[in-house]
Amino acid sequence: MGALHATTLYMSDAIWFYTLTTFMVGSALGVVLARKPIYAVLSLVATLFGMASLFILLGAFFVAAIQILVYAGAILVLFLFVVMLLDLSDEAAPQKRTLTLRAIGFVFGAAFISKLYFALSFFPNSPLAIHESMKYGTAREIGKLLFTVYWLPFELSSMLVLVGIIGAVVLAKRKLDES
Template sequence: MLTPITFYAVTTLMIASALGVILARQPIYAVLSLVVTLGAMAALFVLLGAFFVAAIQVLVYAGAIMVLFLFVVMLLDLSPEVAHRARRQTLRGVGGALGLLFLVKLWHALRSLPGATTDLAAAAPLDGTTRAIGLRLFTTHGLPFELASVLVLVGVIGAIVLAKRTLD
């Protein structure tokens, strides 16, 4: 009983905030609405039992990438959109057509999936995705994982060298 309620609550929130992304006049509000959308999407993943994907969704999309978005918006100091009004009509048409195309393709994809189950409760429990990913990360992919630490180290050194005013 609890799952459907949560599901509908989360999806309503998601649709509302997604509308906020495209309707907000101030770019900063659009970005903040996108954060809510992505957060709600993470909640959907939790409902599906994909806890690891949910955590990554929050860390990478709602966290890192959105911070980047905010930085860009603040850096460019965008004014509320007024300048583009002339081109709006055609843009609306193109956007609507693309959205329709996406919905049609999505409908086809859902219909053609072999053995797609509509009963989410039966589909959910894939045992321990985090465990499975962790096992692969530290066995078959152990070396690239360790190597990535050197990459991060180079990034840290580089950022300090380029950004800091005095080094010694």
């Protein structure tokens, strides 16, 4: 791989990264700031698509596909159904902001930022390696690991999903006056 080729690869990588991250963070702000729940759910869909593209940029193709299929396709549809079913009204106002709450928030925010800075200063500021072949993120590689090394957690996670389904059905079908 020539030096010029590597440089252009890094350049286009940077352009894609900044575009996608700006899009993702912007729509994430939309999730938190939207007054109507339906807009918040739709901006979360946009955030998840941005994140899936970042996964592709990182070479994690299988995870990106799963992100679109499972998150945007299944989980967010569930959210949309509940929003339509419950006919949620707009939130009147966020919680009251007293001076004590502001002070506590400031202290915790400063602690979070300093902790983040401390954690980031641990890692060397080295570029992500441009691998010769980005094989390690394909469905084949993930499947190999999943069914050999991680077979027990994989089977247990199917139990977890089953418990989730049964729990949701039991909770949603129960009549309240029977209890």
